Amino acid sequence: QLQLQESGPGLVKPSETLSLTCTVSGGSISNSSYYWGWIRQPPGKGLEWIGSINHFGSIYHSPSLRSRVTTSVDTSKNQFSLKLSSVTASDTAMYYCASHKTSYYFDYWGQGALVTVSS
Amino acid sequence: DIQMTQSPSTLSASVGDRVTITCRASQSISSWLAWYQQRPGKPPKLLIYKASSLESGVPSRFTGSGSGTEFALTISSLQPDDSATYYCQQYNTYGTFGQGTKVEIK
Numbered sequence: 001q002l003q004l005q006e007s008g009p010g011l012v013k014p015s016e017t018l019s020l021t022c023t024v025s026g027g028s029i030s031n032s033s034y035y036w037g038w039i040r041q042p043p044g045k046g047l048e049w050i051g052s053i054n055h056f057g058s059i060y061h062s063p064s065l066r067s068r069v070t071t072s073v074d075t076s077k078n079q080f081s082l083k084l085s086s087v088t089a090s091d092t093a094m095y096y097c098a099s100h101k102t103s104y105y106f107d108y109w110g111q112g113a114l115v116t117v118s119s
Numbered sequence: 120d121i122q123m124t125q126s127p128s129t130l131s132a133s134v135g136d137r138v139t140i141t142c143r144a145s146q147s148i149s150s151w152l153a154w155y156q157q158r159p160g161k162p163p164k165l166l167i168y169k170a171s172s173l174e175s176g177v178p179s180r181f182t183g184s185g186s187g188t189e190f191a192l193t194i195s196s197l198q199p200d201d202s203a204t205y206y207c208q209q210y211n212t213y214g215t216f217g218q219g220t221k222v223e224i225k
Contacts, residue, residue, distance in 0.1 A: 047155075049216070103169075104213055
């Protein structure tokens with residue numbers, strides 16, 4: 001069974017870049033069946049898909065965030081990463097990493113990483 | 120973008136009640152719909168995919184139905200453990216979530 005764990009700074013200054021990493025265990029990130037995604041949830045609000053990537057480098061980002069999002073995979077570390085540039089207070093959220101197959105429903109989730117954007 | 124609208128926003132029911140949450144898509148998504156349960160402080164948990172397929176390990180009291188633009192999640196006999204927020208998600212085009220339905224136990 002896959003396990004995912006987010007890591008990264010919990011506090012980011014406005015206009016800077018948010019960086020998070022998700023470490024996958026219990027399976028290989030190179031598994032061709034899987035995509036690796038990021039979803040966020042502002043405090044007290046709903047869920048927003050940010051983007052997904054597979055180990056072939058196929059990348060899909062939400063149109064509303066596409067200009068600020070970078071995702072990557074590190075197969076040697078069994079990790080994938082998210083970078084969100086030019087952050088503002090509205091980017092404050094719990095950020096989840098999750099897995100999905102060709103269909104974009106998310107079957108395994110990390111516990112989440114709370115990122116606060118504040119000076 | 121495909122918009123997902125859930126109703127009601129909040130629901131209060133008693134243990135043993137039959138509960139139904141509805142989800143409407145702004146355009147047809149065939150059966151490309153999932154349902155999740157999220158308890159406070161926890162990540163979402165997949166309950167249903169492809170509108171009506173039960174994820175392994177999920178109790179059979181959870182049932183999904185619908186196709187096209189109208190969908191429903193039904194809990195046949197509400198249990199205390201079902202107190203949570205439920206989200207629908209379309210995956211016809213990437214993934215868009217509904218705004219959530221909070222289910223409370225009376």
